[in-house]
Amino acid sequence: MRNLQPDQTMDTRFRLIESASEIFIERGFKEAKIRDIVEQAKTNLAAVNYHFGGKEGLYAAVIQHNAALAIQDMSPAVSEARAPEEQMRLYIRTFLKRLLDDNIQSRMSKLIAREVVEPTAAFNLVVEQFAVPLHKTLNGIMRGILGPNAGEESVRRCSMSIIGQCLYYQRARRAVQRLDPDFSYSPANIERLADHISDFSLGGLRALAQRRAS
Amino acid sequence: MRNLQPDQTMDTRFRLIESASEIFIERGFKEAKIRDIVEQAKTNLAAVNYHFGGKEGLYAAVIQHNAALAIQDMSPAVSEARAPEEQMRLYIRTFLKRLLDDNIQSRMSKLIAREVVEPTAAFNLVVEQFAVPLHKTLNGIMRGILGPNAGEESVRRCSMSIIGQCLYYQRARRAVQRLDPDFSYSPANIERLADHISDFSLGGLRALAQRRAS
DNA sequence: TTGAAATTCAAACAACTGTTTGATACAAAT
DNA sequence: ATTTGTATCAAACAGTTGTTTGAATTTCAA
Numbered sequence: 001m002r003n004l005q006p007d008q009t010m011d012t013r014f015r016l017i018e019s020a021s022e023i024f025i026e027r028g029f030k031e032a033k034i035r036d037i038v039e040q041a042k043t044n045l046a047a048v049n050y051h052f053g054g055k056e057g058l059y060a061a062v063i064q065h066n067a068a069l070a071i072q073d074m075s076p077a078v079s080e081a082r083a084p085e086e087q088m089r090l091y092i093r094t095f096l097k098r099l100l101d102d103n104i105q106s107r108m109s110k111l112i113a114r115e116v117v118e119p120t121a122a123f124n125l126v127v128e129q130f131a132v133p134l135h136k137t138l139n140g141i142m143r144g145i146l147g148p149n150a151g152e153e154s155v156r157r158c159s160m161s162i163i164g165q166c167l168y169y170q171r172a173r174r175a176v177q178r179l180d181p182d183f184s185y186s187p188a189n190i191e192r193l194a195d196h197i198s199d200f201s202l203g204g205l206r207a208l209a210q211r212r213a214s
Numbered sequence: 215m216r217n218l219q220p221d222q223t224m225d226t227r228f229r230l231i232e233s234a235s236e237i238f239i240e241r242g243f244k245e246a247k248i249r250d251i252v253e254q255a256k257t258n259l260a261a262v263n264y265h266f267g268g269k270e271g272l273y274a275a276v277i278q279h280n281a282a283l284a285i286q287d288m289s290p291a292v293s294e295a296r297a298p299e300e301q302m303r304l305y306i307r308t309f310l311k312r313l314l315d316d317n318i319q320s321r322m323s324k325l326i327a328r329e330v331v332e333p334t335a336a337f338n339l340v341v342e343q344f345a346v347p348l349h350k351t352l353n354g355i356m357r358g359i360l361g362p363n364a365g366e367e368s369v370r371r372c373s374m375s376i377i378g379q380c381l382y383y384q385r386a387r388r389a390v391q392r393l394d395p396d397f398s399y400s401p402a403n404i405e406r407l408a409d410h411i412s413d414f415s416l417g418g419l420r421a422l423a424q425r426r427a428s
Numbered sequence: 429t430t431g432a433a434a435t436t437c438a439a440a441c442a443a444c445t446g447t448t449t450g451a452t453a454c455a456a457a458t
Numbered sequence: 459a460t461t462t463g464t465a466t467c468a469a470a471c472a473g474t475t476g477t478t479t480g481a482a483t484t485t486c487a488a
Contacts, residue, residue, distance in 0.1 A: 012465080031244070034446065044467050049447060051465090116389040117331075127392055135393050156394045157410045161379045164386075168378030171385070175330040178341055179349050180370045196371045199425070200418035207417025226435080248476065258437050263477060265435095 013051050015041040017065050020058050025110045029059055029120045056121060063111060063122060067130070070108035084144025085202060091141060092162060092201070093194040099170040100190050113167060135159060145205045149212055158205055165197045227265050229255040231279050234272050239324045243273055243334045270335060277325060277336060281344070284322035298358025299416060305355060306376060306415070307408040313384040314404050327381060349373060359419045361427075372419055379411045 019040035023032045034048050034055055041047075052058040098109035108130065115126040138159040146155060169176060176183055183189070233254035237246045248269055252259050266272040312323035322344065329340040352373040360369060383390060390397055397403070 033444090035444095044465095045446090046448080046467070047465085055446065116386045119388050123388065127389060131389065132393065153394075153396065154410070156397075157407070158414065160382060160390065160393070161411065161414050164379040164382030165375045166378075167382060167386070168374060172330045172378075172381070174333050174337065175341060175345065176374065179346065179374070180367075182367065183370075193371070196368070197375065199422060200372065200375050201414075203418035203421025204414035205417070206421065208413060211413070247474085249474090258435095259476090260437070260478080261435085269476065 012041070012043050012047055013061075015043065016047060016051060016058065017061055020062050021066055021107050024059060024062055025107060025114065028114055028118055029055075030118075034058075059120070060122060063108075063126060066104075066108040066111060070105055084141050087141045088145065088162075088202065088205075089194075089198045091138060092166065092198050093191070095163075096166050096169070096190060096194045096197070097187075099166060100185055101187070110170075113170060117167065117171060135163075138162065142205065145202070146209050147212070150209070154208060154212075158201075158208065161204065162197065162201050165201070169193065226255070226257050226261055227275075229257065230261060230265060230272065231275055235276050235280060235321050238273060238276055239321060239328065242328055242332055243269075244332075248272075273334070274336060277322075277340060280322040280325060284319055298355050301355045302359065302376075302416065302419075303408075303412045305352060306380065306412050307405070309377075310380050310383070310404060310408045310411070311401075313380060314399055315401070324384075327384060331381065331385060349377075352376065356419065359416070360423050363427075364423070368422060372415075372422065375418065376411065376415050379415070383407065 016037065020032070020037045023037050023040065026032075035045060037058070038045050038047055048055065048058050052061055095109065098106035099113060112126055112130050112134070115123050116131060135156075139155050142155045142158045143150060146158065173185070230251065234246070234251045237251050237254065240246075248262050249259060251272070252261055255261075262269065262272050266275055309323065312320035313327060326340055326344050326348070329337050330345060353369050356369045356372045357364060360372065387399070
């Protein structure tokens, strides 16, 4: 049974979750090797099975841990800004930053992105609990721009057009670097990229809204 | 040494390349198991090493073989249509179809898409020889719509916005199905999806072109 | 037909990787 | 101090997977 005193036990658990978070995010569930995780956590190979029952248990703990860290500001994009156009800009900037920066707060977004593109046993949990709400938020913003007459189908496809653009820059990093040698993943350039995706998408949305109006 | 007569040798080589094409495309290089490939090819485990020198050699042969099959109509989008807007529609429809249909002709596009998202040892070859030309074609179309005053950077980002949308529907299939239960990967719906991406992107491009003009 | 080269095959090999084991160390409680 | 439960560790285990081996078979030219 688990012991919550601040002793070595908790330290090992914590160190394991920390290094596992990094390695799962970097390489994905299948390619992440337990031996690499325990080495980085400065503990023994058997520790994963002892504390988490196995690799899958560790992965579940990683999701739970990072969900708790991110839950506070998971969807901050909507409430603050007023016009849906500004909500969208904020949503895109926030999402893209999380996919591409190094913050601990952003880990859950990266885990979700992984599950979306290469599902594991935790797919249903992660999508149901995190991806669906995020998507619903974006759908709401899309509807705000497209207007009340837009069909649900059109709304969802616009959301996916935006998500798709953002994910591309995360998943296809090496190809991006080759196809656009000037491109940099610096914070400043990520801002500029978010602006491009926002401008591009806003143009697309307005065109769709207009077409529907005619 | 290789013998080109139409005997059992060539049959085995051919069957191996065929089943390997399917399995590499379906699961990716790392997850494709030689034992599955040889079983589907109805031959022995050692055949891969005998005929191709190893898994990597087989993968290289798969790329070469499918490149030869697709080379004839790799970039047919540009020449036929006149207006760049129509070129773009055709490009998107063709690319999306190839990513999502079951044609043998489309295999090379799927292999390229895999390399873009999860590079293997063949990344440089594949990107240099196939992805770069495809991208240049699309860049040309983008420039046709954006006008001569658009910066190279803007052109490239628009290309990537389009590619990103298309790749999303291929790579995130399971998430798409969950987030949009009505969505179907039927040929008819793929056409409609291509229309959406085209409309959305055309709106974005026109907005960018206009902003530049002002 | 015969013999050499090419091909196929079952088996073994070797490296990798998640899991289990049994011994040891440590902590807190009686 | 002894006991008990917890934690750590090195080692072994078991399954998977790419590769190699050596014998058997087939092919084909002389």
